[in-house]
Amino acid sequence: MAAHWHVLGAGAIGCLFATALARSGCTATLLLRERCGKSSRSVLVQRDGAITEVHTPVSATGDSGPITHLLVTTKAYDVRGAVGAVAHRLNSDTRLLLLVNGMGLIEELHNDFPNLDIYNSTTTEGAYRIAPLHICHAGTGLTRIGKPGQTRPALWFDQWSRAMSSCVWDANIDSALWLKLAINCAINPLTAVHGCRNGDLARRPELAMEVCRLCDEIAAISRAAGYMSTAAGLEQAVTDVIAGTANNRSSMLQDVQNRHRTEIDYITGYLLAVARRHGIEAPHNKSLFERVHKLEP
């Protein structure tokens, strides 16, 4: 029987996955902070100029009724509070799938909810919000899902591989998350501090030099933490992402420009915590971490 997913975080990625799961035969309910007086809302998904309307069940976080499968797509700093808001609906059978930026949240969730069965994921699907519950699916990408040490896909995974055009079970999900974190550490804070697009990190020599210094530190921390392939290929991976997203404003730059809190604590903050554990100094990353914090409201 197809699982019933509840999706916490009705932003671009939450709406994208909720509608994809619904189209593949699952029930996918969007969890909203406030009661809206309706049992479903229409979610608009724009793709290549065409708009698809998907009638999607909604439920307020404060409602009752058990949640068996929970997908969390909030901002990293909202995860604990958001999961806390539905804690009364979770039980020891609930599977929680985390799809957020940064690292360190699994540990925090395990502390808060020791009985939850938690999975992690990362995606390169491109989506952005046009208006509330109206998104643009800008590009297809690869979604990796896994749980460290679990080589066989979870029973519910089959449905996900049908819902998304490209979705794999990754027994080394931590390595995939670390690589994404390392790339984000080299790009996001620098673009946020300099108010520039990703491509400027290659175009402006002084910024390109700073990217190299950041990569050197991140590679040393990666090696110490056992992420050898990230350490070896980091500079090339960062160069490729900068070239492939040259015209983009990074998510951290957008947060700063919108006067929102950033995810720096879960990106560079996590990297610095790992560096400290291994006795590694990372002055360039540390300085950016502090400068981004100063830009936050």
Ligand code: PAF
């Ligand atoms: O966080 C982001 O904005 C993206 O992951 C990336 C690719 C670093 C920049 O657009």
